[in-house]
Amino acid sequence: MKRFIPIFIVILLLAGASYFLLFNDEKEPKNALQKELQLDDFNKVRSCATLPPFLYQNGIRRPIIDLSQQRYKGVAFLYGPKFSKVLHKKTWERFDALGTYTIDKYGNIYLTPNPYISITPATFNLQKAIYKMDKRSGKLERWMVLDDVIPTANNPYGLISILYDCEDGTLWVSAIDKSDYKGGKGRIYHIDPKSKEIIEKIENVDALTLAWLYTKKSRYLLMGSALDNGLYAFAFKNGKVVKEARKLFELPNPKLHIRKIKVVGKNKLYLEAIKFTYSLIAETAKKQRTQYIAQYDSKLKKWEVKELKQ
């Protein structure tokens, strides 16, 4: 038996060489935005957001929150027949242009900024903050400043999207500063509004918009990417977000980026998309946006994305 030792050694050597050369593939660079995700059926879920009492007191019931900056700087509420009436205060202009909002279960409105058309010495600082409109007084204040958000002349954007989490009363806020031609260096912050503490952070993702999607078994944090034309989802495991975005689909037009996501029916999403190049040509009015309906076939695990002609 001893005489076969050299043969055994060679076999072992060959096995080792085979493993290292043929089966031990170089690890692919981790790319948080790669793998496609397959979902179960999903549907609209009633939001916990309530109408701010100050609007109710002003006789406003179902307003449109106008952040288009076309007619009103900051924020305005359009209401009444054909939304012809407007509630807008001069003090709501003090933080310049605002881009997205979310409403909590008490009626407080949280807003994120948006650099718009021209830059002033204050613009970059304004992009670092989350703004809050008080549910009772309607007073708009700089609610929380995130110091590691640093817009520059090469990327004037900072905080860009915000979403309230009805399950635990927290906020999810995305920032896309620091990103450049070489890639996304954005973050999604998970914030506790009571303590104003950052609970967790998802890094290296540029979310132009955030939204919730609920299936029967689980929920997902959806994001429209500022870097490409894809819609991505973060899954949750044991109540904690899995920090790896998985692609659901891409828009047919590669130049467009999803700026608004809404679940509008069973397995159906409504999307608004804009051209976005991290420069100041920002489309804010609805007519400047391309609208899509994305229909999901849960049996075939396939999406069909169709443009809505305006």
Place this chain on the structure above:
Amino acid sequence: MKSEYKIAAVLFIVGMALIGGVYYLKKEKHSRAALLDKSDKKIIIPSDSPKIKEVQEYLEDLQKLYKEGKSVLPLEKDELDEKGEIAQSVALKDARFLSDTKADGKILHNDIMRVLPAMPSMLDAKSKTLCKGECYIVEKYNFVSNSTTRAIVDVAKRRVVAVKRYDNMQTDISNRLKKIAKAIALKSPEIIKELGHTPTPNELSMANVRTNLQESPCEEKHHLCVAPTFADHQKELALWAIVDLTELKLAAAKWAGLGKTYTPACIDERTLQNRYIVKNFCQKDNNVSRDGWEFTYHLTGSDGLELRNIRYKGQEVTRSLKIVDWHVAYKGLGADKLDTSTPTIVEGRRVEFVKGENNEYTFGYNDAMGCPMFSTSVVLAFNGPQIKPIIQKGKEAGFAIVQDFRNPKWPMACNYRYQNRFEFYKDGSFRVVGINLGRGCSNKAIYRPVMRLDITAGKKERFALYQGEHWREWATEQKYQSTSKEPLYKGHYLYRIDNKEEPKRGFYVEPNRGQFHDNSRGDHERVFVTKYNPNEGDEDLLTLGSCCKLDQDGIEPYLSNEKIDGENLVFWYVPRIQNDDRPGHEYCWADSTIDEYGNPSVKLWPCIVGPKFVPIKNIDKEK
């Protein structure tokens, strides 16, 4: 040697050879995939279009046709059967079919693209009832309006049964245009360079594949584009040549993997250009060394094209040259009725209003120029910087580096186009030039480019203004509004930047009074001299001041009465231009028109401003 050792040795050699072979094959496959990924990102942007015989013949035919008073280029006979010829001839006499072939008396470029027997699926119910005999479809494409017109012709009765126009629709192209597209692709130097050889027509496929989807390469301009491809099956790659048939040139080319689910047609020409610009001119510095001059240059986020560390024959002459802003102001009457309680937006930009005296007001914008992506600009770099020789009296006198900036929708109203041009002469002089190519929102515009010129004349610099008989040196930071009528030193120079200890080192500044033979109406400038402060524009400067306060240029906050005699100085030069749209007198203006071939084109009346810097020793050597 024992047999076990022999077996082990053979086993080892054979095993390693096998593993090595499999490893090599695997690596080869992997590297091909990597090559594919790399190639997928490679975009080829053509420079100048070569003269191509097929294109020239086509243009000559168009001119000949227009001279005959006809407006639509018909299909050639080899593309028609007998009945098709009749159908084409009938359609070309039909007023409805031809109704979009002229505008303001000018012929618009229209080609018949196809003539074919009408299939039932092409006919609506009414046409079906009218088409008792044999009907033909005649389709033409309007290159100006990007629309297709279809005539249904009853060949037997020789009459047009119906005419339908499809806006923003492109039909299949004619064989002639297919041949032209092939010729453009085959003869483009960029394609030959990419392929590594002069391709033959057999290597081409899909010359008639229109990129007519929303994602087409010419989507922004609504041009007719096709995408012939050259397949390399060995490398599993294809080179896509995106040909613009409206402009008759190669728009772009791109490598893509064979069998990819997407094509380069998914990316438009402007996006390709933008990526190229950002990668090559925004993300990195470039160097120039020519005619004794050396400098680096790059595109900024909002300060246009910046040239840095400029040396002439080894000596630094400027630290930085750039045009940081264009202030655009329009004059209006009726300030008392002006409502500024809500913002006014024109073409997506917020308009600033400034009320003045005598019921007048000014309104306008601050335009920052810069990189097309990742920037704070609204007037975006269009193509990369270009270096061109300066020819004077038939001789090369130096060179210029030029960068074009445009609003994407220029020359439509309220869209702008500017150029930054830096001229360098062999004698050591240089000129900083701002060019406005219209068109703006109205005819009462005042444009003010803000030039930041960090001239270097040694460590102890000083500034002087010529006042008739003598030069007055400035002791502190200040500004000066030129009357444009001051006497000039030696008939040319109004300002001087030199070295306190070495007076012959530095420059005389020659303001533009229209003497540069470029149809300029002068600079009418205001100048500022400030002590160098890195926070005052050495890095990217955001929009400065107000567009519309005509008594301010935005530099005023930097004037803090600091001592400047013997310091490191920055010279700010702000020309003031009034545009003009009077026929025959246009200035700072642009207009859309139709060219001799019936295609859309733009007519330009540029206004050119900026001072020239001439070395003191060149001028005072005569003393």
